[in-house]
Amino acid sequence: MPTSAHSPLFLLYVPFRAFIFALVVMWMTPGAAQAAPAEPLDPAIIARLADSRTEAKLAAIAALGQSANPLASQTLEALLAGVLNVVAPDTVLIDTGAGRGLNVASHTEQIMPPEAQPIMVNNRLRRAIQSALAGSRLFSESVATRLAAARGLQNSTDLEHLPLLEKALKNEAQADVRRALEVAEANLALQSPDADVRRDAAVRLGQTRSAAFRSTLVRIAEPRPDGTYAETDESVRAAAASAVRMIENHQQIVALTGHLYFGLSLGSVLLLAALGLAITFGLMGVINMAHGELLMIGAYTTWLTQTLFRQWFPEWMNWYVVAALPAAFLITACVGMVLERTVIRWLYGRPLETLLATWGISLILMQTVRTLFGAQNVEVSNPVWMSGGFTVLGGLVLTYNRLIIIVFSLFVVALVWVLLNRTRLGLFIRAITQNRRMADCVGVPTGRVDMLAFGLGSGIAGLAGVALSQLGNVGPDLGRAYIVDSFMVVVLGGVGQLAGTVIAAFGLGTINKFIEPYSGAVLAKIMILVLIVLVVQRRPQGLFAPRGRSVE
């Protein structure tokens, strides 16, 4: 079997974090065809790799990095991915899956012996491997690999990389890879003996507006503690100073945008947690202390769906979250309706008893889950399309899971709005909210509508549970973390108002995230609570209260 550094099989071993990236690579790589034929590796290098000491491994990595042999870079990639196994001091195998391994000493495939142990790498070795691989990666066939390698070199201060960069720049056609290479080159050019080159490099680094170069530029622009300058040429210092100003201005914009985005994201989480409650508490007036446990049941449904998928449809693993949505909605809606029929129905109009009863129910639900699934948290993994993020404005990382949840929360709001305002059930719910007895008189089946409305609120909580499982812990206590926040949002927004809930959730999220950088997370939380107390004192009915005399 021809093995080459770019065969798709090999790329399966790229660490999980780079999975999407790997998919792109697989898609872009033609498959076989490698120019230089691979030769067996030097036995001395192999012996060092198999050595247990870090220094020996570092020497082997450096030697492999210098080698033009494609097998050398393949070995390094395997070492980084943790699939390089040592059998004996002279036998090192790359695990190729299915119980077979590629012997790097003889460049032949053989059966993986049971005593094979993967070679462990620590962070120091990982960094060394990444640096050693930069050379071969810069000339990879895949644009994504080249771009990542060029970015990885941007903070390098190793002048040995300079000829490599120049060579890569000569060959590179892709504009964004070129830009990344030029930045890496500029960073190294700061060490040039020629002042003009240094000045030009400082200007170019400033144009990146990236915080990564700020400290380097500050060191050039500002005097050392003893009053002398590291940089002798004044014009270079001035260029560096103006570059620092440019970076700082830009980073301020990045920070502000960041607060806004983080706030929206926190708001969307609050909104999802509170939406179900906006129906059960806001519209129906049930103080539902078990609301948090409904979120928890939704999250556990996600976990169960994931387990099922892992068992039966591993090829659809990436979409288990989508399947979990209807499942969670149905299960929590059923739990909610059972609760309404068996307990809550008998307590309408007695808020204190409702509070106690639902609190008791919440404890029972929590302990039931604990008995069934254990007190420990369960593992819910993000599907590939919800992992990672992308960088905007050269510094702000927008993570996919949070972005998707913002969109999802808006979708759920739209769904609830349509249900309440465009369906017959919604009409009945609103009628009962405004005047229960009158609705009863004109023939609205209040009992059945109550049940369905409570089921709807609970189902929405289930949907929120699916979303929350993608952000944090899934355990029996999940609901506890969100119950206070949910009530906060609904009360602040105004009982009986969907729009109020939406605005309160996003408002609280954004204010919290603008306070946090200045005061810390602990104080931010306290200030939010104080703010709510003040607002509710001025407006006990919440920010947006329903108007009219219909409200009792």
Add this chain to the structure above:
Amino acid sequence: MKRRLVLKQMTAASVLALSGWMPLAYSAQDTIKVGILHSLSGTMAISETSLKDVALMTIDEINASGGVNGKMLEAVVVDPASDWPMFAERARHLLAQEKVAVVFGCWTSVSRKSVLPVFKELNGLLFYPVQYEGEELERNVFYTGAAPNQQAIPAVEYLLSEDGGAAKRFVLLGTDYVYPRTTNKILRAFLNSKGIPDTDIDEVYTPFGHSDYQTIVANIKRFSAGGRTAVVSTINGDSNVPFYKELGNAGLSATDVPVVAFSVGEEELRGVDAKPLVGHLAAWNYFQSIKNPVNAAFIEKWKAYAKAKNLPNAATVVTNDPMEATYVGMHMWKQAVEQAKTTDVDKVIEAMGGQTFAAPDGFTIQMDATNHHLHKPVYIGEIQADGQFNVVWKTDGPVRAQPWSPYIAGNESKQGL
């Protein structure tokens, strides 16, 4: 009315469950009662439930080998429900009513602080199995977890070393309560003594149960632009999951900014997809992955016990540091009782000093003759994709505990009991 009846029964059941009033004690002649004081419900149940189970397993093991001084051990399990005043109440119940010879229990420092007066007043004996902030030494308590110099300080020394990444800047990130605050105070003084100025140390706290780490991760990213940065995390138990998820998604890998955690072990990683965490570190005195015959037997026993007792998720149970500390503590107590030939608290305390035990951590470890702490080896492990740890650094042998850290002013005079 039938429905009312159901309701009443449900209420009665929940009141019973609430009061944590379900001791597993059966009256029997000639047994030694052993109290187990771990939360089985509430927020700490995630960590403490497995300690209760490992304590019960150890009692079974001791009974199977003939008990202590010819008597069988009898477990009295109570549930303080993660409620700190309830810990004191349950401790009083165990000592005064059940007359237990010894109590194994507590996890958080605040629960330990709340039971201390009870143990002092009634002259009880407590074995505390979790790493903590030090600054305490009580005659009635044996500390089988690590003091700061057996966990926090070696971990930071590793980060400063070449192998650990030679960090120049530190983010001290923790949950806002006594253990992280005190540990970070010690670490700040230690880092200052190593020539790291305060401007290169960023201390950040979050409330309990915090789940939104976006701002903090963005700040770490900004902070790390100023030089090699490492994060020392004393985030409590399960807040770690959202933190690591955010870290992974924001693209901060262990090679850029390594995070060393003091409260993340095998048990916590069971609830996490560990793949994005590969390379991040944890410092403990025991890892399940440590290879030696004693540990292999310990893991085997625990797996068999979980299966036999049908514990939840029995197929995937793991061992961790506090579980090992519980196991070691109970065996040492047994040895001390056999040496003293009585369960009398004063005599057992006297016999405890100098006890040795071949522990799963790979050493025959010793209870210090005077300071009530174990001499423990320190391991630093890297998280692997399967949620286990690969040991990247360890001490040559067991280290003596310094409950009163030399890095806190005024501690020089406080050494012994």
